[in-house]
Amino acid sequence: MKRVFGLAVVLLIAGAGMYLAQRRKQADAVTANAVVDLAADWQRDASRIPMHMTRISDAEEVRIGNELASRYADRDLDAEQKATEQYVEKIGAALAAHAQRKLPFHFHLVPDRGLVNAFALPGGQVFIGQGLLDLMRSEDEVAFVLGHEVEHVDHFHSMERVQVEARLRKVDFGALSELAQLPITLWQTGYSKDEEAEADREGLRLACVAGYSPRGALDLLNRLVKLRQDFVVQSKTPTGELSRLAVEGLEGYFRSHPLPSERLTQAQAVIAEDHLPLDRTLRPFHVEYEITSQ
Known part of the structure; x- marks a missing residue:
């Protein structure tokens, strides 16, 4: 009641x-768009x-996220994949240190070159596909993507998705075994346009607070604009580093996010409004690992 x-x-x-x-009289014109x-x-x-x-406690959210992540995290990684995941964890930890919600964030690699996407589960479990990392040119670009996912958690987007689906499926929050059956695709398919825009804005700001250059976001979004034009709109044949598998993954990424051109325009506006430091040096994308013989 x-x-x-x-x-x-x-x-x-x-x-x-x-x-x-x-009722208040104003001189400003009211447009249909407004x-x-x-x-x-x-x-x-x-x-x-x-x-x-009806928001649940952080502890309960973390418990739900851990259960979901246990089904999806890939522990059978080779030496290169382990090094890549450690690299992602390092970048993610720098971002999570500045997140509003003090949750135990964890960052995982999905070693699938066909997964050109990243997603966040409730409680701070963040995943990024190898296919998306293959498009990166700087550590700052990775920081923008991971920052975007951190903000989906920070603003409760991930948890609200669980709440909505649990209600639709009449699943009890106390029954972790039932919640664990929620398909991972719920988070891979993206959020509302407003939530995606919010994650972009705050993820960009978060990356800058963590010391990364906002140019990373601009570089990545500019590249996505061109990739969408070339391989989705004009249906060009993949060449060079982009395989047909990667292009199919890109198509899925574009379906789950607003247009790259809209995201780029918003990023440029945030950078201008917040006076973010475009002169900050980009950090190279660099993963090191060793292969030892048994």
Whole structure:
């Protein structure tokens, strides 16, 4: 009953605010786009109110995320893959140190060159596919991608996805064995456009706070713009380092994210508004490992 009453109060206040805003006289012109944007924001916020009011504890979220991650983390890695995962963990740890939520973040490699994507499970379990890493040219680009995923956790996007799916499937939060059956594709398919934009903005800022150059985000997004134009729109034959498998993975990545051109425009706006240091030196993408004979 308290939750229902609280929700009614929130909706009443929001409705009163909208009524007063409509009654107040302003000289500014109201466009159709502004009305659509307002409606979209209201719909998004209203849909997330129940999630905020029934949010579980961080400890419970971590427990759920660990159970899900135990099904997906690949422990059978060769020497190069282990070194790559350690490299990803190092970058991720630098970012997680500045995250708002003090969760035990963990960063994993998915050694699949066909997986051109990254995703985050609840509680701070972050995964990145080898196929996406193959596109990277600097450590700063990796930091932008991992920062994006950290922010999906920081802003509860990952956990809210579990809450929604658990309700739809009538799964009990206390039954970890049931929650563990939720398919990993739930997180690979991306989030709403608003949530993806939020993760981009805050992930870029997080990477900069951790000492990385914002140019990494611009370089990667510019490359994605060109890749989408070449291999998705114009359907060119892959050449050089891009295999057909990688192109198919790219198509999946583009389906689960907003247009690269829109993401690039937003990144440029954040850099300009926040005066982020574009002159900061890029760090080379560099993985070292040794092969020892038995």
